[in-house]
Amino acid sequence: MPKPGIKHFGMNNSANSYSPGPEIPLREQELSKFSQTLQDLMAASAVESSTEQEMLDLEKQGLADRTQWLLNPPEPPGLLRAFKETVSPFGNKLQSLNRQSRPKRVVSVLQEVFPIVSWCQDYKAKKFKNDLLAGLTLASLCIPQSIGYATLAKLAPQYGLYTSVVPPLIYAVMGTSREIAIGPVAVISLLLSSMVQKLEDPVVNPIAYTNLVLTATFFAGMFQAAFGLFRSGFLVDFLSHAAIVGFMAGAAIVIGLQQLKGLLGISHFTNKTDVISVMEAVWKSLYDHHWNPHDCILGCSFLIFILTTRFLGKRNRKLFWLPAIAPLISVVLSTVIVIITRADKHGVKTVKHIKGGLNPSSVHQLQFNSPHVGEVAKIGLIVAIVALTEAVAVGRSFASSKGYHLDGNKEMVAMGFMNLVGSFTSCYVATGSFSRSAVNFSAGCETAVSNIVMAITVFISLEFFTKLLYYTPVAILASIILSALPGLIDFSEGFRIWKVDKLDFLACIGALLGVVFGSAEIGLLVAVTLSFMKIILISIQPGIDILGRLPGTDVFCDVNQYPMAIKPPGILIVRIKSSLLCFANANFVRERIVKRISNKEDEDTKEKDGRTIQLVLLDMSNLLEIDTSGIASLEELQKHLDSKGIKLAIANPRWRVIHKLRLVNFVGKIAGRVFLTAGEAMLADQK
């Protein structure tokens, strides 16, 4: 057997100079002195051939010292303090503010709240040229998309345009991302319409429906701002990456199916969003000839045109502007075609009247006395989280590729205020759009000014050009939305998730199927539930690893992970495979260990040296926390082992664990057999 603990030779003097308890750690110089002593002592011990017994004595002393360190840790921080640290409030920032003079302080606060104050100081004409170009490109994509998404949200088309004016302006002065493009997005539009239409029918009572959507927008903004102000940005992380991938793909499928109505010119359609209802409605319309082939031809041909430009844009990076302006070209061309051929007389559906002019105030439309207000607040909360998740994901990916830091909490405050102000100015929930942010990035935007340019362009269109959209066919809007959907379905990421983590993939597929066959909320619910069930499952997974020594080291490892590891004879080293020994797994772990000992077929330990197990060493490295059930279970295990004449020892208990074990005097019950590492326990056992 390899001799463990040789590294401790001669270190005892240094170890002795420590008394347990919180003291100032030694300086480096002193330590290097000890290192010298160590080498001197080693040489000396070899030359003077001091007896092995002396060395063992020295080692023993070091071991005892370390056990004392282990047994007398400082009090671990309470749970409350731990959580305060997690959700750290403004403390630090306020302190550093107070140190500054007053005028400086004002500037600091302004810079903190409005990042535009910082970067506009060195904003140059060249940057503006880039931003102007990016902003115009963005606007050309944004105008047709906004109208399409508004119809997806079952609102009048102008609401989409309104939402592309005010929120981008607010974000430009408050947000920290430079590439994100703010406006209405497909998933949020779908989510809002699918939830609000349960409370109010958008066809029968469009005004009440619009009011509820605006109220939900208000709540969404409030929640977002609150998340940011209370620094609870981690809430956004509750939707796992896998769940988002699945949810987005499901939403894309559902949105695509919804577009069949516009694309085929179907007059009677279902209000439900699940695949089965929609396919039934489409099938019925086709069967009863309640559809219009002109719409279909027009829509499909422009869809092919847009997809072709997208393909060209992907092949040649310089042509990025082609897919970006293709939707606007399609709108213009198709409108001209309709006007020339008077196709609207042949049943081709057109957008008809869009109310022009700047966003009207909508303060009086917010419904806080409505009987649905609780439901609407819930919708606001869900939409707030989904919108933030999308925006933060978009912002983060561009920030990390450009190498600057995105403050999640500040982003949330910006998003919150932009939606709050939005809800007062006839906007529905806006967020960062995946597709448009990518266009903004490719178009070479430098700052959030591109958002301002876009907003102004949309505003000008609202003021002057809405009448021109009278003859724009609805089928074109459907094909524009359809063309944006493939970006939401990420097959390669889905495959990667499948490869890496099967349970994550389950959450992904669960979210997808939930959205496709149920509704958007069901999909979200499935995703969140599966994600958290996975956490519980893995956390309380009741299992044990058997450890063995890695040859040539003092390190003890799982014998399954490292087949070359060797189990010490007569000793069973068990590591609990969980971070929590609690009510849900403690009994199971105890029974496993007991079974392992009593198992007569355990050939590894018996055959080799004919020794039965005399010591069970519990390696508690994994264990971060133990509860009363866990302690009770350990006590039962100790009693059981005691009755069989087997000793129990523990190695490497973590802070909270050793604290609790000392509180209930479990350490006394196992006669103080507590060690820093499995290696030290072996050392102590030999003596």
Place this chain on the structure above:
Amino acid sequence: MPKPGIKHFGMNNSANSYSPGPEIPLREQELSKFSQTLQDLMAASAVESSTEQEMLDLEKQGLADRTQWLLNPPEPPGLLRAFKETVSPFGNKLQSLNRQSRPKRVVSVLQEVFPIVSWCQDYKAKKFKNDLLAGLTLASLCIPQSIGYATLAKLAPQYGLYTSVVPPLIYAVMGTSREIAIGPVAVISLLLSSMVQKLEDPVVNPIAYTNLVLTATFFAGMFQAAFGLFRSGFLVDFLSHAAIVGFMAGAAIVIGLQQLKGLLGISHFTNKTDVISVMEAVWKSLYDHHWNPHDCILGCSFLIFILTTRFLGKRNRKLFWLPAIAPLISVVLSTVIVIITRADKHGVKTVKHIKGGLNPSSVHQLQFNSPHVGEVAKIGLIVAIVALTEAVAVGRSFASSKGYHLDGNKEMVAMGFMNLVGSFTSCYVATGSFSRSAVNFSAGCETAVSNIVMAITVFISLEFFTKLLYYTPVAILASIILSALPGLIDFSEGFRIWKVDKLDFLACIGALLGVVFGSAEIGLLVAVTLSFMKIILISIQPGIDILGRLPGTDVFCDVNQYPMAIKPPGILIVRIKSSLLCFANANFVRERIVKRISNKEDEDTKEKDGRTIQLVLLDMSNLLEIDTSGIASLEELQKHLDSKGIKLAIANPRWRVIHKLRLVNFVGKIAGRVFLTAGEAMLADQK
């Protein structure tokens, strides 16, 4: 600085003889040879004064080998296999059965299913004497309690007696516990009545109510048997110890309040069980004089008598039989008093008619076509789990004090069958009673025969003595139930939970308040929810520990837990404080590390040696699992550190983690800086 890695001297030959991958581990003898080599080489190296460079080269080789072991582990078992292991089916037992001859096999199966077959073979007269005495004592306590609990369950009194006949007999042949006393218990009676009376009023429609209770008993038995057969005994563990303590205390309070009806002879009482409703009803009755002072005097005096005997029994262990037979004495005495004084004419409420005779069949009373069948099945499930929890807790505590093993799954099968058969023979849910099992144990029972004796005694009483109970006052039953309640409230355990684990205490108090102010189900729901929220909270608790080297060792520990640990200069060693790097905490952990590096106030690392951080070492010892969000977060961290010229290394990744990191080629991204321990990483960094 101490020289790390001295223990590796000369081990390289041995290490070289391993190639990575799953191979047969070396024999012990070979290993001891290596150990010899090690010592030889050490001496040689000292005497021959080989240069330090050579030794470093040797070490380096060992390090490289170990990294290869780490990077090429065998494939970790799939999740499915891990779960199969957890819920291990009959596999092993069936195999060992197949090896036996047929007659032996029959005996084996019989012994497996009916443990009585094993132990009745060496059952002796002396054992029977003890069991007889224990059984009779048990019966004298059981008869009045059964009647009382039946009224608590809002059933006719004879149902309690029925439940003390059939289930104990079945359990005696199938169960493995020797001390447990089977029969109706207070908590289950309360739980059943509080849930079933929502479906059917026990006063208006007693027959329909009884049928539903019997149906619930059938479902409870089915669920219990199923849990046992599918070896999912761990389900019982889902009620944490703390939650049970709180729930029991709350149930005791609620049951006690219910007894005020009988004790005060109140005629109009509420159906609700929460404190506020009950106190309101009591107050109203007292105010309107709808109560009977005779009942009160009779009940209170006998309550005092029973409590006094209990006190005496506790003081003097030999008088254990006194509190056990006190209830029967009270029943007999009070009945005689009522008969003599004709107190029933003065409004003292008596039990009146109890239907005598053996349990009638109740097969036709089971309601599977009722519209409530879903609800009833749910009630059955809840009651099944609570009943099992109580029985397993009772059985386990006695088994461990007598030093034999209790097979949880077999117990569940026994409980399940006894309740299934019970539901066919007019019994409601029976389980192991805390108080009666203690009496059984004190009375010196040897085997489950004491349960048989008790059942026969109860059966005889049913057959011949029920008429004698006609004049037994209801107040006595109330005082008997009341006297059993203090055993359910465990103040000292509650205090211990508070001392050890504040979150556990929250679950405990939550369960108590839920039962007292809501209902039994609400209490259970609160307890389970709080317990699982605690698991999630602790599992995803996003934090990091900063590690330092313990003086005199190669061990790296949390610098907060071990204030004497020394942080190496220029290196930040971070341990993730969670067993799961997942969507819920990955971003937070990443941001923490980034903040830690960029934090200019980090004096520990900067002031001492003027060096900034050059290497971040992630100690992954805690990390059992990582998901796609976790990997994405690690990749982002690596990118960020890279942009600042800081290297990232990882130490001690667990099986699944290293497997996944290799799958996504994260190991390649950090240039293979993967080490077995933090110590080895330090060693590699120095070279």
